[in-house]
Amino acid sequence: MTSSKVRLEQIADPDNLREAFLRAAKGKGARADVRRFRENLDTELAALRAEILAEAVRVGQFTAFTIFEPKERRIHAPCFRERVLHHALVGPCEADFERWAVGDSFACRKGKGREKALRRAEQFAARHEWFLKLDVEKYFDSIPHAVLLAEIRRRWRDARVVALWERIVRSHEKTPGRGLPIGALTSQHLANFYLGPVDRFVKEVLRVPGYARYMDDMALWGGRGELRLAQLAVERCLREELGLKVKPNWHLQPTARGMDFLGYRIFRGASRLARKSRRRFLRRWTALERAREKGAVGEAAAQRRALALTAFVRVARGETLLARLFGSNLGTGHRAPTASTAGAVSTTPLTTAARRIATGTSPASATTTWASASPSAHATRPQWPPD
Numbered sequence: 001m002t003s004s005k006v007r008l009e010q011i012a013d014p015d016n017l018r019e020a021f022l023r024a025a026k027g028k029g030a031r032a033d034v035r036r037f038r039e040n041l042d043t044e045l046a047a048l049r050a051e052i053l054a055e056a057v058r059v060g061q062f063t064a065f066t067i068f069e070p071k072e073r074r075i076h077a078p079c080f081r082e083r084v085l086h087h088a089l090v091g092p093c094e095a096d097f098e099r100w101a102v103g104d105s106f107a108c109r110k111g112k113g114r115e116k117a118l119r120r121a122e123q124f125a126a127r128h129e130w131f132l133k134l135d136v137e138k139y140f141d142s143i144p145h146a147v148l149l150a151e152i153r154r155r156w157r158d159a160r161v162v163a164l165w166e167r168i169v170r171s172h173e174k175t176p177g178r179g180l181p182i183g184a185l186t187s188q189h190l191a192n193f194y195l196g197p198v199d200r201f202v203k204e205v206l207r208v209p210g211y212a213r214y215m216d217d218m219a220l221w222g223g224r225g226e227l228r229l230a231q232l233a234v235e236r237c238l239r240e241e242l243g244l245k246v247k248p249n250w251h252l253q254p255t256a257r258g259m260d261f262l263g264y265r266i267f268r269g270a271s272r273l274a275r276k277s278r279r280r281f282l283r284r285w286t287a288l289e290r291a292r293e294k295g296a297v298g299e300a301a302a303q304r305r306a307l308a309l310t311a312f313v314r315v316a317r318g319e320t321l322l323a324r325l326f327g328s329n330l331g332t333g334h335r336a337p338t339a340s341t342a343g344a345v346s347t348t349p350l351t352t353a354a355r356r357i358a359t360g361t362s363p364a365s366a367t368t369t370w371a372s373a374s375p376s377a378h379a380t381r382p383q384w385p386p387d
Helices: 014-025 032-039 041-053 080-100 114-127 145-155 159-169 185-194 196-206 224-242 275-294 299-314 321-326 339-344 351-359
Strands: 062-067 073-078 130-134 210-214 217-222 251-254 259-261 264-267 270-273
Touching: 014 032, 014 041, 014 080, 032 041, 032 080, 041 080, 073 080, 080 159, 080 185, 114 210, 114 217, 114 259, 114 264, 114 270, 130 224, 130 259, 145 159, 145 185, 159 185, 185 196, 196 210, 196 217, 196 224, 217 224, 217 259, 224 251, 270 275, 275 299, 275 321, 299 321
Parallel strands: none
Antiparallel strands: 062 073, 130 217, 130 251, 210 217, 259 264, 264 270
């Protein structure tokens, strides 16, 4: 496999650093640290360039906090200056990450992403009787530095670039010699890259008929016997080659029962929200509506947040939740609303409808409409089994 030709001079190039600043600052222009950096942009970028070329760049300056949705995680967000460094490093290396990836890996890749992974999973579910779902136990926290860095040394030609990657990897440990910080751009790309050998093992050695991976969430489709053998083989590969463990709650079940994947439940050729995702949506929607009624959130901000919430739901083909909340005007297509949709939200409270759907009783007929939402791309919906 061809190694990366990226050199340290490319990372420290002034144009690359300026582009890295723009990417790091996107959507964060109001933050004080971003404003300070912008006010002295030429000086800051010149200093960062000098540190990179001198192989003395500062790393490991994180702000740590805990999030609880969709599950509890400890986030280590790099300071803004380090975010610029991460973008400057990942930018020139991104083409190599892409070249090394298999087609059915969907995280951290342009033109891929969650929705493409979902569509691929639907295709495989339509073709195969059984699925195997597994993921890695405490993935980011358990990645061994030694194995990851050995792979980095094998893939990058410029020893100075290797040294920069090593400096970043060693700047954080969950336990001695293990762990990447959740919240860093470099961690996302390295974590996705690290499981590349598993992708190739499944597709080229085991030759399982169906396979899709989004970060450490892995789904395989085929016959029951071959998937059981694949489960043992993948578990052994992860343990012996990568120093990782499979979570004990792996699932080998008939496709007809549905498979939870990326917050959705996958059936034959279609999908809906997983139970936890549906509850989370209703909880967030109710909280947003209450905040808007109290004036804690302005109309424009509420509309932006509403679009983000409904976009996640509409990716699922066959999900009826939005139609039940908003009525037939919204449609049940999987396409996300566009910006023009925001202006169509009325001021009618939706908390009553949300509560009734959440508790399982018949939904109220809400008058709120999203008049410009795209019509359904699917005239019929599959009949889902009950939750």
